[in-house]
Amino acid sequence: MTETDFLDDYDPTAFERPSVTVDLVLLGLRQGSPTALLVKRQQNPFAGQWALPGGFVRIDEAVDDAAKRILHDKAGIQSAHLEQLYTFGSVKRDPRMRIISVAYLGLLAEDSFASALKGTPSLLAAGIGVPWTGEKGGPVEVQSLDGKPLFLAFDHAEILAMAILRLRGKLDYSDVGFAWLPENFTLRQLQDVHEAILGTSLNKPAFRRRMLDKGWIEGTGERETGASFRPAELYRFKCQH
């Protein structure tokens, strides 16, 4: 509240305080589909189920910094596109105690995602199921890469659903569409990312026109290598259009 007449009414030290945590929705692109990084719970509650990586916010640490620290400590990732998503604050979301959790959305480039999986064996890559195609939100269905359904602990399915909606919503007015691409990329790759996020197919000429007209990207003059056909030009994202 940070407001003095309220402090008069309620001395904060006289009230029990909630714990505050950060939960990370870490999304990458695997085989053309959005994929989340999860950790398996070893103990109750929700033992054996999967959860978002998370951790406590320390008393001398900004919430944003806690998110970065947990990204590093829990997922072994040095840096990623990280942004605050929403704060989940219902009373009983953790059955043990009052925990308010600030959720963050992190987008991992392909190499980042792969090395996190390799370097931290407790992590699992999970595909995002049907309601990805849905509109309204609500909990999301998640499945392991071999197709088995996974059950997420706590309200984490709801958090994941919100992450996905945010991603879609921000796709065409922010730089989130570039987070899953290497520094230099082809327009085809960019279109693949957009199609994966939106879950639809897009018109090629229209997509090119829009992307080039926005002025967010510029050609490098270089071309992709390794293709057994005509190589496409490589583009790069011009920071801060």
Next chain:
Amino acid sequence: MTETDFLDDYDPTAFERPSVTVDLVLLGLRQGSPTALLVKRQQNPFAGQWALPGGFVRIDEAVDDAAKRILHDKAGIQSAHLEQLYTFGSVKRDPRMRIISVAYLGLLAEDSFASALKGTPSLLAAGIGVPWTGEKGGPVEVQSLDGKPLFLAFDHAEILAMAILRLRGKLDYSDVGFAWLPENFTLRQLQDVHEAILGTSLNKPAFRRRMLDKGWIEGTGERETGASFRPAELYRFKCQH
């Protein structure tokens, strides 16, 4: 963090916990301009400056419920369009102690706004200054209704700026544009609200077409009264298009 192997590493009871508060950005429309409700701080820090109404989240209370309670207790408002905005979590945002604040955006219809001002004398209506027109965000300039600049306490100018950007961003894909209107309204009133939020003027025929094509509103067959010229038809918002 609601994740057991983390609980093993860090016993939450062993760590000092932050206080969690809610701050409300309560916006109404006064004389065609967006206007915020502020309270004057009586004590240090920031004594004499203006702040957003706020209060502590109780240990047995959902954050959303805290926002509703503070809306009622601090502003005397029974109900309003209230949605979570963002969580401000830097370490030194309150110089006295560690406070993490979850900001909410509330939109008040004209009568609600007026009766809040009347019923709670400590509240002030403040106009929103220049950077309202800006694009990027950053702190916002605020002025009293007679044009004098006001200085907001803490990071509240930043919170207010974010509220404004959120409002603009959600205007054409959500129902926020109706929150400032009575149940029955004319298309001219609706356009005025949109123009106030966007800070631009809009094309009348195009605006009508878009609104009617969306299917969110329906005519009532009634007409406005009290006009000294041709009265306009009254429309109503069809909940949940």
Next chain:
DNA sequence: TAAATAGTGTCTTTTAGACACTATCGC
């Protein structure tokens, strides 16, 4: 009938989708 605003018809401009076509690479 004058004043003032509600509400509409239509032309132009812009933007998006469809689709076919040309260009260029490795083999």
Next chain:
DNA sequence: GCGATAGTGTCTAAAAGACACTATTTA
């Protein structure tokens, strides 16, 4: 030259802006 994909030209459809025009009410 063949296969395959990059990249473009152009037609069409849909949406948005501009602007003038008609309609309706009060005074």
